[in-house]
Amino acid sequence: MITVNAMGDNCPIPVIKTKKAMQALTGSETIEVLVDNEIAVQNVTKMAASSGGKVTSEKLGEKEYKVTIAMEGAPAAAASEEGGETCMPDKRNNTVVVVSSDRMGEGNDALGKVLIKGFIFAVTQLDELPKTMLFYNGGATLTCEGSDSLEDLKSLEAQGVQIMTCGTCLDYYGLKEKLAVGSVTNMYSIVETMAGASNIIKP
Structure with missing residues (x-):
């Protein structure tokens, strides 16, 4: 289990930290990302899923969230390109x-x-x-x-x-x-x- 602590980090830092952890993988591994806001959960989830990871997330408490990413190895090549750290707007609608x-x-x-x-x-x-x-x-x-x-x-x-x-x-x-x-x-x-x-x- 690899833990990425992105508590208190503003976008796109949680995505960048997670991406670096994913790119360092040499085999199957689970990455646990800790963040403090829902938008970070959305952005990390989207990036990790597009990289081939199986993603789940959970609210642990007030301003405390955990994103769990199960990876079979390094992320897909297309997802490793620069520019994947864009901050997406809130994906919720009414x-x-x-x-x-x-x-x-x-x-x-x-x-x-x-x-x-x-x-x-x-x-x-x-x-x-x-x-x-x-x-x-x-x-x-x-x-x-x-x-x-x-x-x-x-x-x-x-x-x-x-x-x-x-x-x-x-x-x-x-x-x-x-x-x-x-x-x-x-x-x-x-x-x-x-x-x-x-x-x-x-x-």
Whole structure:
């Protein structure tokens, strides 16, 4: 494990430090990058993913984030060229993703659960991330311990996406103590968030 401490560094320094660590690799290695803001998470994530790394990220606390990059070796040649340290603007827009079930579509339940996992992963790959993701009813289980989508949701949260789960729903399913990502919200906030959205996506 290689740790890159970029806490307190302004863009593009976190990207530059990470890039240098990646270029020094001679074999498979995991790089852990510590930063203190969501934009740095977005920029490091984009650069590392374009270099062939498998990237996950997580919010550890207030102004404390960790980006984990699994590399099979030195980055791809195209990504090693100079000029990859550009500071990108915040990738979030005012889109709200609303998830009301632990499965996607109607028909086979097992297939539906595979589809919702794929849907959430696909959200992580969007060029413009949503501002907020709302989870209620059966969807509330996806933000709790044991969910197959926790890694993707934590990565989205680290990049500034608000992950909000209905408190009434967590209480109903007995999951309030098992919430593993994001925060608890109420119906007024859910309605207010949806009313203020420029786009709403519902799987």
